[in-house]
Amino acid sequence: MDITVVDRSATLGDSLLHRAAPASKLAASGLIVATVVVTSDPLIMASVAFALVGASAMLRLPLRSMLPLALYPAIFAFIFAFAAANGPVTTALIVLKAVTAALAMVMLVFTTPYPQVFAAVQRVTPVIVGDALLLTYRSLFILAEKFSDLSRAVRLRAGVSARQPLRSARATTRALGGLLLYAFDLSQRDYDILRLRGYDGGLRVSPQRSSAPGVDAAAIGFGLAALMLAIVFRALPLPGYSWIPGLAGALALGAGLIIGRNHTTKQRGAR
Amino acid sequence: MTNPSHNHVRCLNAGAEEIVRISCVRHTYEDGTMVHLCGLDFVAHRGERVAVLGPNGSGKTTMLFHVLGLMRPEEGSVSVFGVRPADEWPRIRRWVGVVLQNVDEQLLAPTVFDDVAFSPRQYGLPEPEAASKAHAALEMLDIAHLATRVPHNLSGGEKRKVALAGALAMEPELLVLDEPFEGLDPVSRTSLLDLLGRLSAERGMTTILSTHDIDTVPEFADYAYVLAPGGRIAVSGTPEEIFSSADVLARGNIKPPVLAELFARLRDRDASAPSPALSVPEAVEAILKWRGAGD
Amino acid sequence: MSHLHIPDGVLPVWLWLAGWALTAALVWLASRKLTTTDARRSVPLIGVVSALVLVAMSSEIVPLAYHINLTVLAGVLLGPWAGVISAFIVVLALALLGHGGITVVGLNALVIATEMALGWALVRGGARVIRRAKLGRVAAAATVLTLALTTTMVVGIVALGGTAAMSRETGALDPETLQFNNPFTGGVLSIGLLAGGEHADAADAAGETAGSAGAADAEPTLAVGRFAAVVYTLGPLGWLLEALVTGAIVGYIGRVRPSLLFGGADWRPRLPGDEHGRR
Numbered sequence: 001m002d003i004t005v006v007d008r009s010a011t012l013g014d015s016l017l018h019r020a021a022p023a024s025k026l027a028a029s030g031l032i033v034a035t036v037v038v039t040s041d042p043l044i045m046a047s048v049a050f051a052l053v054g055a056s057a058m059l060r061l062p063l064r065s066m067l068p069l070a071l072y073p074a075i076f077a078f079i080f081a082f083a084a085a086n087g088p089v090t091t092a093l094i095v096l097k098a099v100t101a102a103l104a105m106v107m108l109v110f111t112t113p114y115p116q117v118f119a120a121v122q123r124v125t126p127v128i129v130g131d132a133l134l135l136t137y138r139s140l141f142i143l144a145e146k147f148s149d150l151s152r153a154v155r156l157r158a159g160v161s162a163r164q165p166l167r168s169a170r171a172t173t174r175a176l177g178g179l180l181l182y183a184f185d186l187s188q189r190d191y192d193i194l195r196l197r198g199y200d201g202g203l204r205v206s207p208q209r210s211s212a213p214g215v216d217a218a219a220i221g222f223g224l225a226a227l228m229l230a231i232v233f234r235a236l237p238l239p240g241y242s243w244i245p246g247l248a249g250a251l252a253l254g255a256g257l258i259i260g261r262n263h264t265t266k267q268r269g270a271r
Numbered sequence: 272m273t274n275p276s277h278n279h280v281r282c283l284n285a286g287a288e289e290i291v292r293i294s295c296v297r298h299t300y301e302d303g304t305m306v307h308l309c310g311l312d313f314v315a316h317r318g319e320r321v322a323v324l325g326p327n328g329s330g331k332t333t334m335l336f337h338v339l340g341l342m343r344p345e346e347g348s349v350s351v352f353g354v355r356p357a358d359e360w361p362r363i364r365r366w367v368g369v370v371l372q373n374v375d376e377q378l379l380a381p382t383v384f385d386d387v388a389f390s391p392r393q394y395g396l397p398e399p400e401a402a403s404k405a406h407a408a409l410e411m412l413d414i415a416h417l418a419t420r421v422p423h424n425l426s427g428g429e430k431r432k433v434a435l436a437g438a439l440a441m442e443p444e445l446l447v448l449d450e451p452f453e454g455l456d457p458v459s460r461t462s463l464l465d466l467l468g469r470l471s472a473e474r475g476m477t478t479i480l481s482t483h484d485i486d487t488v489p490e491f492a493d494y495a496y497v498l499a500p501g502g503r504i505a506v507s508g509t510p511e512e513i514f515s516s517a518d519v520l521a522r523g524n525i526k527p528p529v530l531a532e533l534f535a536r537l538r539d540r541d542a543s544a545p546s547p548a549l550s551v552p553e554a555v556e557a558i559l560k561w562r563g564a565g566d
Numbered sequence: 567m568s569h570l571h572i573p574d575g576v577l578p579v580w581l582w583l584a585g586w587a588l589t590a591a592l593v594w595l596a597s598r599k600l601t602t603t604d605a606r607r608s609v610p611l612i613g614v615v616s617a618l619v620l621v622a623m624s625s626e627i628v629p630l631a632y633h634i635n636l637t638v639l640a641g642v643l644l645g646p647w648a649g650v651i652s653a654f655i656v657v658l659a660l661a662l663l664g665h666g667g668i669t670v671v672g673l674n675a676l677v678i679a680t681e682m683a684l685g686w687a688l689v690r691g692g693a694r695v696i697r698r699a700k701l702g703r704v705a706a707a708a709t710v711l712t713l714a715l716t717t718t719m720v721v722g723i724v725a726l727g728g729t730a731a732m733s734r735e736t737g738a739l740d741p742e743t744l745q746f747n748n749p750f751t752g753g754v755l756s757i758g759l760l761a762g763g764e765h766a767d768a769a770d771a772a773g774e775t776a777g778s779a780g781a782a783d784a785e786p787t788l789a790v791g792r793f794a795a796v797v798y799t800l801g802p803l804g805w806l807l808e809a810l811v812t813g814a815i816v817g818y819i820g821r822v823r824p825s826l827l828f829g830g831a832d833w834r835p836r837l838p839g840d841e842h843g844r845r
Contacts, residue, residue, distance in 0.1 A: 002624060006663065011421045033668050036575040069664050077573045079800075083793035098573030102664030109662050113421065115381030117662060126597035128605055128612075129651055134381060135613025136620070136655050141423040142375055143614070143621045151625075172625060173811050176634070177818040183618045184643070184826055189376050190610030192341050195360065196369050197379070197437070198393045199606055206385055 004144055005065050009110045015059040017107070017219070021210035022116035024219050025108050031223025032104035036097045039230035042089060043242040045096035047249025048226045052103045054249075054256025055222075060263060061110055070106045073098040119205040131203045139186065146182055150175040287316040289350075290445055290477045291338055296347035298333055306330040306502035308337070308347070313496055313504060317444075318475040320467060322488045322510075324525055325498030331481035332372065333502065335449050338479065339369060351445070365394060368438030372449040374430045375423075377437075383425075384409070384418040387436045394441065408436040411466065427454035435463070439470075446470070448480035452487055464490050486528045489514065489549030497525055515547045530554050574667035577727040585672030585723075589654060592679065596650040612648050615640045616655045623660070634811050638709045641682030642689045642816070642827060649682030650675075673723055677716050684712040689816065693827070701827070702817025709809040717801050725790040 010018075017025070032048065039045055056063055077098035081091035109117065114137050122130030154171045210216050233242055293313040299305045308330055315321045323331050336342045337349045340356030349356060352363045371377050380386035387408050391401035409415040412432045422430060431454055438446060446467075452460050464487060470476040482488065488495055489510040497506040497513065506519050513519050514531035527535065530549055534557075537544035543564075545557040600608045622636040637656075641649045657674040660666050666674055688708035689701075696704050819826055 003620065003663070007421075008424075011424060029668075033574055036573075037579065037669060039575065073573060073664055073666070079796060080572055080576070080793070083796040094573060094576055097575040098667070101574040101667055101669075105662050105664045105668060113381065114659075114662075121658065126594060128597045128600055128609055129593060129654065131605070131609045132612040132616065132651055133655055133658075135379065135610055136616040136659065137381065138379060138423070139610075139614045139617035140620055143617050144624075147621050147625065169811075170814075173814045174818075176622060176625070176636070176811070177815045179621070180618065180639070180815060180819065181823060181826075183614045184823075186376060187610040187614040189373075190379075190614065191606050192339075193371070193377055193379065194606040194610065196339060196341070196364065196367075197390050198364055200393050200395075201605055202393075203380060203389075204385060204392055205381055206388075 003140060005062075006069075006109050007114065007141070009062050009065065010113045013061070013111060015061055015111065016212055016215045017059050017061065017111040019210065019212035020111075020215040020219055022112045022120065022208055024210065024216035025112050026117065026120055028219035028223040029104045029108045031220070031227050033101050035223070035226040035230045036101045036104075038227065038234055039097075040093065041230075041233050041242045042093040042096050043246035044230055044233050045093060045100055047229075047245040047247075047252075049096060049100040049103060050249035050253035051222070051226075051256075052100065052107060054253035056103075056107060056256070057253075057260035058256035060260050061107065066103075066106045066110055070099055070102040073102045113208075115205045116208050119207065122205070127201045131201065134203045134205070135190065139183075139190075142186065143179060143183055147175060147179045150178045150182075154178075287318060289314060290317050290319075290352060291315040291479065292348075292350045293334060293337060294348045296334075296337055296344040296349060298337070298342055298345060306333045308334055308498075308502045308504060310499075310504040311496070311507050313507075315445075315477050315479050315494075317477055318471055320471050320478045320491055320493045321480075322492035322495040323479065323481040323498065324483075324485070324488065324495055325481075326500060326524065329498035329500050330502030331498060332449055334498070335447055335479065335481060338447055339367070340364075365441060366444040368441065368443035368446045370431070370434045370438050370446075370448045370451055372453070374427075374434040377434045378422040378430060381421065382418070383414070383420050383422060383433050386422060386433060387440050389437060390441050404440045404442075405436075408440040411439060412436045413462070428456060428459055431455060432459070442474070444476060446476055446478045448478065450482055451480055452482060452484045460484075460487065467491060485526060489528055489530075497522075499524060510549055511547070514549060572667065572670055572724065574669045577670065577673075577724075581723070581727050582669045582673055585670065585674075585676060587672070589672040589675045589679075592650050592676075593654050596647040599647045600651070608648055612644065612652050612655070615643050615648075616652045616659075619652070619656050620659055634808060636812065636815075637678055637681045638685030638689070638705070638712050638808070638812050639815060641685035642705075644682065645686055646679075646683035649686065650679045653678035653682055677719055677723075680719060681712055681716045684715060685709065688712060689827070701820035702813040705816035706809040706813030709812045710805050713801070713805040713808060717797060717805075721790065721794045721797060724793055 032052070035048055036045070039048075053063070053067075056066060074095050077095045078091065081094040115134060118130065118133045118137065121133060125133075151172060154175045155168075158167065158171050158174075229245055233245075291314065293308055295307075295309040295312075297305065297307045297309075313323075313334065323334060325331050333342065337344060338351055338356060340351075340358075340360035343357035352366060354362055356363065369377075378386050380389050384405055388401045388405035391404045392398070396404070406415065406418075409418055412435055414429065414432050414436060417425065417429060417433065422433060425433065431451065435448075435451070451463065455463060467478055468491070471478060480491070492510055495508065495510055495513055496504055499505040505522050505524075506513060508519070513525075514527045515534075517535065520527055526532075528549060530551070531547045534544065534547035534554070543561070545561045548554040548557045619636050619640050622634050625634065637653075640652060644652055654671075654675045657666065657671050657678055661668045661671050661674075685708055688711060689705050692704035692708055693701055816827065
């Protein structure tokens with residue numbers, strides 16, 4: 001789970017979804033999560049998941065980095081479903097719920113810088129929470145780099161490789177100990193900086209405006225459509241027809257992959 | 272050396288307001304290391320550009336931290352704008368801009384613009400005014416194009432400029448810089464020196480900076496203090512006074528700038544060689560004149 | 567870390583909403599407690615320690631994809647109130663990465679905050695009783711105990727969830743007939759979209775679901791016993807690894823910088839004018 005990869009994509013990427021307003025993307029993600037909560041049909045869930053992957057492919061988002069993150073919860077979802085002693089279809093439903101919700105979150109954070117997401121949280125939390133969130137974000141990169149340096153130094157000096165798990169574990173633990181001390185000293189220096197710069201509560205994030213209103217509408221529209229689909233199929237006795245959205249989702253996935261690949265090929269050809 | 276009557280710059284500033292004075296301050300770190308900033312008083316007047324030189328561990332950063340009120344002296348006194356900064360920092364911090372050595376840790380906000388606008392916002396300025404000050408500071412440092420960038424993705428030099436813009440956003444009267452030239456390429460270093468000179472001349476801003484970069488001192492400083500290991504203020508004077516005297520250099524244990532060393536060696540070989548010139552144009556003139564006189 | 571790796575849409579809505587409500591209340595209370603001290607101290611400390619936990623989680627102690635969490639250690643450094651805020655931040659950041667559902671952030675934050683608070687109490691308490699030289703062992707023991715307790719808490723939360731979304735009565739899929747039961751048998755308002763953990767009359771369900779051979783069976787329950795068995799089988803390995811790492815780090819800190827563990831967050835003398843972070 002490399003947070004720096006996520007951050008790089010969010011801050012340096014330039015897809016259509018990057019240009020949409022953070023608020024729209026948050027709303028769309030929220031609607032997808034609501035869909036996950038409401039639905040009890042694995043085919044509906046699968047259709048939404050396929051559509052999300054297809055959209056990511058079409059927008060040329062970094063699927064190679066996104067998919068492992070989105071699929072990771074599937075492991076635990078499977079363990080939970082197995083432990084909860086349900087049949088295979090319900091297991092599939094649980095796994096698909098996990099993956100779909102994760103996909104929505106991953107699409108959000110790969111296309112929206114964390115501070116923009118946190119800015120929304122800041123509006124509804126006490127000042128100290130919002131500020132700590134932003135300082136966490138900023139400290140993450142300082143500590144990640146420091147940890148990387150420390151780990152490398154410890155491994156070089158201890159002569160450790162990944163094929164020696166115990167020694168590797170000891171080396172990493174030593175690096176973490178050094179990182180802890182550094183982190184604590186960093187917090188003291190942060191105190192100095194905040195004092196020097198006149199901090200009085202309320203680290204503010206300038207709002208990011210949308211430069212693609214059409215994408216805002218499309219994102220929210222998709223979320224609403226998914227939720228409506230889930231509600232309809234839950235409220236009405238239509239068990240035999242959920243293959244239709246399932247198929248539509250699969251087609252959307254295929255289309256997204258083809259469009260995304262064509263665009264990449266065209267770009268390479270142009271170069 | 273420290274007699275103001277020998278110091279023409281200090282004579283000019285003799286009537287100028289004293290902004291900072293440090294008198295024989297002692298500080299002991301947690302590990303027992305003691306820094307005793309004694310020997311001479313450290314003084315900075317309004318509009319003056321003061322350099323603090325010294326080897327690693329001589330107490331340069333300790334001195335600056337006392338000016339910033341981050342450390343309270345165990346002995347001696349520190350005065351900034353007439354108050355004790357450790358006790359009354361909130362009264363004066365609006366007038367003090369800071370750039371510390373590790374700029375990574377100084378940048379707090381998620382974007383460059385938000386970081387430069389941090390202090391104006393924290394001081395309660397309305398958003399349009401805070402934005403205006405931030406934009407002005409970014410323009411001054413020629414980094415307006417970085418406004419929407421995320422600080423941790425910037426290069427070291429860019430981060431340093433962002434930190435400086437943040438320090439200048441509130442138009443401070445005193446600017447304190449800890450190793451500001453580290454990580455800057457020569458062009459950026461020159462433009463920073465020009466900027467500091469302009470701010471001093473146009474706004475009367477007082478600047479105190481610590482540096483290892485001896486070659487920048489003649490270009491930047493009106494006055495310099497040299498710290499010896501342990502914090503003793505060994506020597507003070509204008510750059511010309513400090514770098515032209517072998518005795519002073521030896522006392523301060525400092526290596527002279529390249530030009531000063533050049534002229535010192537010329538004098539060793541030929542007593543008629545000119546006095547040290549600390550800028551390239553002056554050096555060219557002096558050498559040509561000397562060569563002409565020798566023909 | 568006993569992170570609730572339960573996806574969205576599985577636990578009943580009332581349960582995860584209650585988690586959110588309780589977390590919101592605790593976070594609010596914690597922020598009130600912390601604003602009586604200088605926010606310039608607590609904000610950076612919470613930020614840095616939360617970042618430390620996230621960095622630790624992204625590292626692999628053993629190259630087998632087990633990641634260390636350091637939540638007990640974070641609790642020792644932060645104390646219980648700052649730990650609540652840090653727990654919320656860490657869980658939210660993880661949820662945004664798809665690591666744990668967004669709806670269960672509240673429940674997860676409660677578990678992690680409990681871990682941090684328990685860890686703080688046990689390590690600090692143990693340090694008073696045991697010699698400082700054995701601080702690493704105290705921390706290791708405290709970690710095992712804390713994680714065992716919070717794992718039990720997770721099992722308890724899942725048990726509270728009961729039949730939840732798996733319930734046939736709430737409209738889940740009947741795996742035997744591959745049919746979905748209509749949750750609105752009692753009208754739209756009776757159960758509606760907020761259904762979860764509620765049990766319709768088994769007889770009604772039998773009547774509504776034609777050909778549903780299994781409807782007359784007892785409603786499916788979440789096999790909490792089986793879930794607990796899985797969790798308690800896999801869990802101890804994680805507890806042991808976490809305990810070893812935490813113990814090693816705490817022992818090291820205890821030797822080189824004991825004030826970090828015993829001095830609390832008040833590491834620097836308060837300077838006049840600092841009260842409450844005011845100018």
